[in-house]
Amino acid sequence: MDISGPLKIGVIDTPDTSGWELQVSFTDEFKQADLADQSRIFQDYVQELVKNINSLPEGDRNRDGMAIVYQLCSEMLPYIKEGQIALEETMMVEIGQSQAVSITDFLHG
Structure with a gap:
């Protein structure tokens, strides 16, 4: 599933x-x-993630991948609205291997 948005997300294996x-x-x-x-763009992105998550069945790996992105974005949203995130920085978030499969499916779906 392709959702255009304000983020560029990559998944890196960390041996x-x-x-x-x-x-x-x-x-x-x-x-x-x-x-x-x-603020508007990011809020719209979060809402689009929710809509697309709800349109997929439980256990769908695209849904699971979107849920990971949604969780991250919903935590960032208040800080985006206040201009408190350094947008030029790359954020690193560790995830479990099973989550990586879901997020990879979503990103490359």
């Missing part, structure tokens, strides 16, 4: 740990928008 790593950064278009537009 030194038992899981994988999400590398999350923001698109150039998102970074160039003013704060009000960033």
Whole structure:
């Protein structure tokens, strides 16, 4: 499932740990928008994730991958609205191996 949004997400195998790593950064278009537009764009993205999650059956790996992205985005949303996240930075989030399969399916679906 393809959902366009303000994020660029990569999944990296981290051999030194038992899981994988999400590398999350923001698109150039998102970074160039003013704060009000960033807030609207990010809120719309979160709502689109919810709509698409609810449209897929339980256990679907795309649904599971979107749920991981939704969880991350819902935590970031208040900080995006306040302009408190350094948009030029890449965030690293560790996830379990089973989650990595779901997120990879979603990203490459």
